[in-house]
Amino acid sequence: MADLQHFGYFFSRGFGPQAWGRADWDWGHDWTKPDLYQQSVRALEQAGMDLVIAEDAISLGSPATLDLRIRQAYGGPKHDPLLLAPYLFAATEHIGIAPTVNAGITPPYLAARQAASLAHLSSDRFGLNVVTDTGSARHVGAAPLPHDAAYDRAEEWITLLRRLWHSWGDGYVGDPTEWHFADGDALDAFHHEGAYFTAAGPLNALPLDSDPVVVSPGGSGRGLGFAGTHSDVQLALAPLTADAVRSYRSRVLTAAADAGRTRDDVRVLFVLKPVVVSSPDEADRLVAASRHPSDADLRAAAVAWSSDSETDLLALDLDAPVPAGTFGDHVSAGTIRGLLGDTPDAPLRELLTRKARLGRISTREGFVGTAEEFADFAEELGADADNDGFILSGDLHPAQVYRMTGELVPALRRRGLLRREYGDGGLRANLFDF
Ligand SMILES: Cc1cc2nc3c(=O)[nH]c(=O)nc-3n(C[C@H](O)[C@H](O)[C@H](O)COP(=O)(O)O)c2cc1C
DSSP: OOOOOEEEEEETTOBSOTTTTSGGGGGOOOTTSTHHHHHHHHHHHHTTOSEEEEOOOSSOOOGGGHHHHHTTTSSOOOBOHHHHHHHHHHHOSSOEEEEEEETTTSOHHHHHHHHHHHHHHTTSOBEEEEEOOOTTGGGGTOOOOOHHHHHHHHHHHHHHHHHHHTTTTTOEEEETTTTEEEOGGGSOOOEEEOSSOEEEOOOSSOOOSSOOEEEEOOOSHHHHHHHHHHOSEEEEOSOOSHHHHHHHHHHHHHHHHHTTOOGGGOEEEEEEOOEEOSSHHHHHHHHHHHTSOOHHHHHHHHHHHHHHHTSOGGGSOTTSBOOTTOSOTTSOHHHHHHHHTTOTTSBHHHHHHHHHOOOBTTTTSSSEEOHHHHHHHHHHHHHHHOOOEEEEEEOSOHHHHHHHHTTHHHHHHHHTOSOSSOOSSHHHHHHHOO
């Protein structure tokens, strides 16, 4: 039997129109109502997932590219996943829920209080996915910060949240025989004036047995440093070869060691979007069909990348390289790299063709395969790269969840890679019990 790994789900479109543009839309769920998400998280809990992470952005993006962002609902609308979390907790017992919270948007006192309230309500199943996007600063009257300064601010933010969560010290007594609720003198009425925030303690929420779980997704040097220092889970995006996984893990674990933490204090979970099919022949057929994408396939890829890059790729010449200066300052370097790769001079048609092409998991060229082939792959990365586990990514829609996990869960369980039961300690225990 292989060692157990950790599995979770990234609700990658955020709290928006799940399945829009796909046949699953005709299941007729109303994406603005809780039932769709409650059904999905129940299925994911039955599947033994540690947690569900909800993507979010508070903005529809640059005013110049609003139509690109919403025409196919790639960039919005998005409702606030923090407010969806209580509905998901009410529908489940063990799985953790980690909505995205932007450290530049939600003031630290408010974030600490919301997180503490949700951690109590859910019996410690709450986590926060801390992001540093600065493009939406204008919506709250803040100045956008450069990349590294946004991480400086996020470090100050999370340090303040922890100070607030601990601001009752051992002042909570809770003794009804003496009607003695708490010792005010033990509370930390601190005043913080930092580079980015002014805030005062103590928090007016009851202390917690353990801090809410902190998730982070940033993949730059600063992002991995933040993960090593502050996070319980790194939502990792990297090529899924043993070498790349080992190298990514070691960068996070080195940062953890530098911060006085150990490899057992942080889980590095790699994002994976599997296309699980029922036979190797079917997988081969899908991959072969994608070798020569149709104009409609290229257009769909162009629409998706236009939204992600907030740049109208549909207006460009398909048979010429993307002209220098096409991407404005608002576009993330990671997104540009994701599209251009190592070939910035390739014609756009070739770039989009690559994006539309699929590959087989059995040859490690892509993510199309049978459940057994995925289980082989997960087992191999566990053995060869000491991988902690994976975050599956997709819409939070029951049809999509079952399509992805229906055959995968039994295959992973037969290998001993996926839990069959939960402990009782909430999200932190899900992540650190093994
Ligand atoms: C897998 C993954 C998920 C992310 N999810 C979000 C998100 O939900 N909301 C957001 O604003 N940014 C999200 N980001 C962006 C990061 O928070 C960060 O702003 C961006 O990656 C830039 O930081 P970096 O240069 O350290 O990667 C995500 C990034 C990755 C790789």
